[in-house]
Amino acid sequence: MTLKATVIADADFVISKLDRRLFGTFVEHMGRCVYGGIYEPGHSTADANGFRQDVMALTRELGPTIVRYPGGNFLSGYDWEDGVGPKEDRPVKLDLAWHSTETNEFGTNEFMIWCKQTGVEPMFAVNLGTRGPDEARHFLEYCNHPGGTYYSDLRISHGFKEPHNIKFWCLGNEMDGPWQTCAKTAHEYGRIAQETAKVMKWVDPSIELTACGSSQRLMPTYGKWEYEVLDTCFDQVDYISLHHYMRNDGNDIKEFFAEIEALDYFITEVAAIADAVAASRRSTKRIMLSLDEWNVWYKAHTPDDLKKPGWPKAPPLLEEIYNFEDAMVVGGALIVMMNHADRLKAGCLAQLVNVIGPIMTETGGPAWRQTIFHPIADCTRLGHGEVLRLKVDTTTFETKSQGDIPHLLTAAVRDPQTGHVAIYALNRSTEDAMELDIDLRGMGEGLALVAATELHHADLKIVNTKDNEVIKPAPNGSATVKGSRLTAQLKPQSWNVFAIETQQ
Ligand code: AHR
Numbered sequence: 345m346t347l348k349a350t351v352i353a354d355a356d357f358v359i360s361k362l363d364r365r366l367f368g369t370f371v372e373h374m375g376r377c378v379y380g381g382i383y384e385p386g387h388s389t390a391d392a393n394g395f396r397q398d399v400m401a402l403t404r405e406l407g408p409t410i411v412r413y414p415g416g417n418f419l420s421g422y423d424w425e426d427g428v429g430p431k432e433d434r435p436v437k438l439d440l441a442w443h444s445t446e447t448n449e450f451g452t453n454e455f456m457i458w459c460k461q462t463g464v465e466p467m468f469a470v471n472l473g474t475r476g477p478d479e480a481r482h483f484l485e486y487c488n489h490p491g492g493t494y495y496s497d498l499r500i501s502h503g504f505k506e507p508h509n510i511k512f513w514c515l516g517n518e519m520d521g522p523w524q525t526c527a528k529t530a531h532e533y534g535r536i537a538q539e540t541a542k543v544m545k546w547v548d549p550s551i552e553l554t555a556c557g558s559s560q561r562l563m564p565t566y567g568k569w570e571y572e573v574l575d576t577c578f579d580q581v582d583y584i585s586l587h588h589y590m591r592n593d594g595n596d597i598k599e600f601f602a603e604i605e606a607l608d609y610f611i612t613e614v615a616a617i618a619d620a621v622a623a624s625r626r627s628t629k630r631i632m633l634s635l636d637e638w639n640v641w642y643k644a645h646t647p648d649d650l651k652k653p654g655w656p657k658a659p660p661l662l663e664e665i666y667n668f669e670d671a672m673v674v675g676g677a678l679i680v681m682m683n684h685a686d687r688l689k690a691g692c693l694a695q696l697v698n699v700i701g702p703i704m705t706e707t708g709g710p711a712w713r714q715t716i717f718h719p720i721a722d723c724t725r726l727g728h729g730e731v732l733r734l735k736v737d738t739t740t741f742e743t744k745s746q747g748d749i750p751h752l753l754t755a756a757v758r759d760p761q762t763g764h765v766a767i768y769a770l771n772r773s774t775e776d777a778m779e780l781d782i783d784l785r786g787m788g789e790g791l792a793l794v795a796a797t798e799l800h801h802a803d804l805k806i807v808n809t810k811d812n813e814v815i816k817p818a819p820n821g822s823a824t825v826k827g828s829r830l831t832a833q834l835k836p837q838s839w840n841v842f843a844i845e846t847q848q
Contacts, residue, residue, distance in 0.1 A: 347778040349738040349752040355786035357733040360686035362757055367724045369408040370692040372416035374442045374699055375661030380707040381697035382458060383450050395458055398711040402703045403462050407724030412467040412636055412692045413455050417441035419517045420473025420525035424483045427451020429502055440525050443651040456508050472516030473526035477540040481547050488548045512552050515540055518559035520569050530569045534576030541580035554583035554634045561610045570614055574621040583634040586614055590673050591642035597669055601772045602743040604676035615687040633687050637694040640670040662699045666714040668815050669804040675719030675839040676770045682755040685731040715808050715815040718799055722841045726766035729759030763846035771834040782830040790847040796823035800838040
């Protein structure tokens, strides 16, 4: 059977301008993300800084806008001072988060050079586990103050005359999680976040700050945590974070698809809690949301994936191998994120390379694209402008965890400057093709389809390997635009992208 779905997209009905920082990613000092990932001196493609050029080229192709650093759980025991200055003087320390040995040969300045070369904005985080406001203000002074003070002159003495001007900062990481080094109660965290935010904004009022929300929606303190934390630091922060890792533990594609709905609820709920705090003080301020860790992650979750014995240096950890169904779920999550563009202003796919990453490498060997690479690249490449508020008519299917959910998930982004429109469509039926009909209203004459691609495979479990990238976009020859109507056949279980331009 063929399902039918109709959509109305009108240029006048806009959810919000899309903040391109929604398409970010994350580099943590863990496993082979930094060492053996973005940085591997001695690798045949490494430049003078030790940056793997094959990984950098794939990162540019992936197209993230902002990259969070240096953690993650690693952050909560990290001393930023260890990672600056002459490499030979940097201490080697135990990393308690991942039971690894950290050489510190890569640190803040190396990351900033890597960001500049790659063409991405940095998102930094300060350690509110073992440390606090004092180190945070010194770190910010080191990074952003022009000069003439101890820490800014220290940066200059390290060879960086110009301030880094890092704008986006996270106040700690997953501070509600018992696994976190020096986890805190909501009260303890709210207070330290408040004081840290206060002094950081005194050092540099132009920065934006994110308070830690719950480390997942299933945390027992979820909801109460957000309320109490924001009730404490509402005046000092700009964002609250969300972390969402989608799982397929039951090997049931319908339930796996429903994990996307859980993200939808999560975003709506956190925005509502933030607004409840605003209401309690009759404030017009709106706290925005930063989904600063998200992905599919459940296969590489055994004790051995999380920790290797013997404090190794950069051991392989969380090296999730992504299959085709994971790529669809990642695409669906991106659609949900775009459709929440009014409140969700940043997102970081965790992580960039090797550690639950869209890019995989072999140490000393090649780098390649995992399946999830493609929906992300589709969004970073074409998702510019305003997210449209669509009217969607689609069939539904039943799930145990989220009830009836729509077969079609879709988002449309239109750039009012160029008139370009990108439409993303996920057909979540595993059995049935779908006839998609989109009425594009108020977008002018001469609409033309410039590209239509699909990701599809009959085998949900198929993976890409270094020798064979099976999952990659293929043309969808069924798509046409006539007048203001886009029609296309979507294969069952397929991720589809349509790029439309005005030919005038
Ligand atoms: O991304 C992997 C880990 O997941 C991060 O270090 C932590 O913040 C989260 O629990």
